[in-house]
Amino acid sequence: MPEIATRFFGRLQVREEDLLTCERPILGFEAYRRYVLLPVQPDNPFLYLQSADEPALAFVVIDPLVFFPDYAVAPGDVDLAVAGPPDDWAVLVLLTFEAGRNQPAANLRSPLVFNRWTRRGGQFILSTPWGYQVPLPPLPAPVDSAPRPTP
Template identity: 40%
Template sequence: MLIRTARFGELEVNEQDLWTMKNPILGFESNRQFVVLPQNDSPFEYYQSIDDEHLTFVLADPFVFFNDYEFSLDQRWMDMLQIGTSEEVSVRVIVTVRSPRDISLNLKAPLVLNTRVKEAAQIILDVPGYMTRHSIVEQPKEEVKNADSFKK
């Protein structure tokens, strides 16, 4: 199958490599089919819409950056995605790049993917502490100005 993309030009993809969003990405409800485009030697990959050649998300495995990331998957999501075992589940999060010093992951709304049936859903977690902007760039510590000075 040949698809057109604004970012990568024309791509040949196999239909069995297409992912169907059972619960769409917020704000992109009309985009239901995607293909994953891995990047060699990178923790990031592209999630290219089949429905809109201009829509590409950058995804990442959140566990690469936050090894303590965890949540429980409600039964309704397991049923919707036909998940039978944990080995069928893969989790990705959307990456936002605002600048080289401002790169963040959306840990609040991960994509849960069933690798067996190629179905996915974006879910919104009700877990304290997870936000839509978790920085993955270590910020330099602010220098304390005049720390050694003393005024009378």
């Protein structure tokens, strides 16, 4: 198992099959192609996309459907030779955090699309009008924590 240095967790052993390869690199970070997903906290929708080659490079990402249930990536916007058929995709979006803004913002225009089986993919720019800095709505409450009527 390879060992990588991480920004937030020190050195970690990762399985080779857990590494994601960006054949279409993240814009501005073309030199870094191998990443691993690490949880920010248990039971939290936020993940770190940690570079396997640069310890200081870690992005915060989410599954966009958690906050944007109508979000979709059109097959014509993705290189199918890299990411495979849509049924095999895992889609993530990068988050940005700015001082003075209460909520992070999601880059819905340029998602990361990876094939769940080959772990290959990358960043793709969509032709649809999704925004580059869409504020996240409040996190939906889990169903179990919803108030229940008393009998």
